Amino acid sequence: MNPKEINVPLPLPPDQPPVVPLPLEALPEPLSAFVADVAERQQCPPDYVAVTALCALSAVVGNKIRVCPKQHDNWAIVPNLWGAVVGGPASSKSPAMGAAMAPLKDMERAAWRVYEQEKADFEAALKLATIEEKQAQDNAKRLNKKGDKEGALEALKSVDKPEEPTRQRLIVNDATIEKLGELLNENPNGLLLVRDELAGWLSKLSGEEGQGDRAFYLECYDGDGRYTFDRIGRGTVDIESTTLAIIGGIQPARIAPLIRGATRGTDDDGLIQRVQLAVWPDIPSRFKWHDVPPDKDIYKAYADCFHRLASLPREGKRARFNDEAQPLFIEWMEELQAEARSGDLHPVIAAHLVKMPKTIAALSLIFELIESGETSISAKSLAMALELADYLRSHSERLYSIVSNSAIKAAKLLLKRKDKLPSPFTTRQIQQKGWSGLSDKYEVSDALTVLLDHHQIRLEAVPNTGGRPSTRFHWTTEAK
Numbered sequence: 001m002n003p004k005e006i007n008v009p010l011p012l013p014p015d016q017p018p019v020v021p022l023p024l025e026a027l028p029e030p031l032s033a034f035v036a037d038v039a040e041r042q043q044c045p046p047d048y049v050a051v052t053a054l055c056a057l058s059a060v061v062g063n064k065i066r067v068c069p070k071q072h073d074n075w076a077i078v079p080n081l082w083g084a085v086v087g088g089p090a091s092s093k094s095p096a097m098g099a100a101m102a103p104l105k106d107m108e109r110a111a112w113r114v115y116e117q118e119k120a121d122f123e124a125a126l127k128l129a130t131i132e133e134k135q136a137q138d139n140a141k142r143l144n145k146k147g148d149k150e151g152a153l154e155a156l157k158s159v160d161k162p163e164e165p166t167r168q169r170l171i172v173n174d175a176t177i178e179k180l181g182e183l184l185n186e187n188p189n190g191l192l193l194v195r196d197e198l199a200g201w202l203s204k205l206s207g208e209e210g211q212g213d214r215a216f217y218l219e220c221y222d223g224d225g226r227y228t229f230d231r232i233g234r235g236t237v238d239i240e241s242t243t244l245a246i247i248g249g250i251q252p253a254r255i256a257p258l259i260r261g262a263t264r265g266t267d268d269d270g271l272i273q274r275v276q277l278a279v280w281p282d283i284p285s286r287f288k289w290h291d292v293p294p295d296k297d298i299y300k301a302y303a304d305c306f307h308r309l310a311s312l313p314r315e316g317k318r319a320r321f322n323d324e325a326q327p328l329f330i331e332w333m334e335e336l337q338a339e340a341r342s343g344d345l346h347p348v349i350a351a352h353l354v355k356m357p358k359t360i361a362a363l364s365l366i367f368e369l370i371e372s373g374e375t376s377i378s379a380k381s382l383a384m385a386l387e388l389a390d391y392l393r394s395h396s397e398r399l400y401s402i403v404s405n406s407a408i409k410a411a412k413l414l415l416k417r418k419d420k421l422p423s424p425f426t427t428r429q430i431q432q433k434g435w436s437g438l439s440d441k442y443e444v445s446d447a448l449t450v451l452l453d454h455h456q457i458r459l460e461a462v463p464n465t466g467g468r469p470s471t472r473f474h475w476t477t478e479a480k
Contacts, residue, residue, distance in 0.1 A: 015409040039096075054225065167347060192246070276396075346400070413435060
């Protein structure tokens with residue numbers, strides 16, 4: 001017997017594709033041990049800790065070393081990474097990010113203390129220079145009266161004014177692009193933008209007034225360009241090095257409009273696809289109380305990674321794959337490009353894939369620097385990065401499914417709230433509820449189509465005198 005004839009309700013399919021769990025073995029030992037320790041103590045997804053750590057480490061490397069994926073070509077990649085941790089308000093995003101950021105924050109506090117002492121020394125030296133300048137001016141006046149203009153000029157030039165110190169910054173949270181440009185000039189190796197909630201930043205860039213900011217941040221992703229601001233009041237500001245790593249948290253509902261903008265072509269300049277380390281893990285339904293002190297040795301080994309990378313000289317070095325790693329990268333990239341150019345993928349996903357080579361090259365370099373401190377990238381470091389590539393791709397597919405599977409999600413919402421609707425009900429009655437994801441006729445129509453296809457509802461055409469028949473929907477008797 002045909003199932004359609006007996007009208008048996010069918011379960012709705014998942015509205016989110018599955019994701020690959022974080023492969024801890026794809027991280028260097030100091031990172032994997034730290035990630036596992038924090039995840040267990042805080043009962044948070046290890047993904048949040050790992051992605052934050054990788055973005056923070058990429059900011060420490062900055063543009064000191066560039067990766068050249070080809071042996072002879074001059075294609076060079078700055079290994080700064082953009083990431084996002086996606087989850088609801090109870091997913092422990094902020095504590096996980098805070099733990100991973102701890103070494104970087106400690107380094108910035110230490111730099112602030114140095115700056116405070118240098119500033120005090122500067123102010124004392126400036127007072128002395130002011131006294132010396134006054135004396136030099138008096139001396140220049142006497143010499144000038146005597147007709148010794150050259151001597152007067154030399155007297156004025158003899159005062160050495162102290163150079164004002166600049167505070168070393170590693171982290172920025174909220175700055176205008178003009179101020180961010182100044183901070184990048186003062187910290188030419190690059191910075192890490194940290195936003196506890198990325199939604200506000202991304203939404204601002206999506207608005208009409210944020211297009212100038214958006215262009216600047218797009219330049220910062222490449223990390224190797226120059227940028228010039230021309231502003232009344234500030235004048236002309238040249239940023240010599242636009243290197244910026246980014247990490248932040250965001251809720252699924254807040255990122256959905258941005259994904260829709262990218263897929264529908266209103267915001268399709270590749271900004272979202274640049275957030276390559278975006279993870280949206282499953283949150284365990286069970287919380288287990290865990291109260292043990294952090295492992296000091298594990299934290300020290302993790303913090304040492306930051307200090308070692310921070311101590312690397314800024315000499316313009318180039319890193320390349322060694323003889324074993326190069327064929328692996330070529331094979332992976334050729335397969336990736338073939339898939340991206342096949343025409344079988346949504347353009348947004350294809351655009352995401354073609355940005356992955358920078359991500360893999362950056363991760364490979366960071367892993368090699370942690371493991372050996374060398375700039376010849378081994379097959380082991382590349383293999384770890386490629387394992388993360390499969391993991392990250394599964395999370396990107398879940399992220400982009402916000403749009404493609406929104407109809408299934410809306411259908412589930414209707415099914416969950418069936419008791420809040422009359423029986424039978426109409427499309428208009430659903431729209432009047434104002435439920436998120438069911439606020440316009442297209443969303444409602446898509447959701448009803450899913451429910452009809454799965455026999456959760458049946459359609460009734462009601463004759464209408466003098467016009468087209470109206471449509472009503474009944475819940476199937478067996479629907480739950």
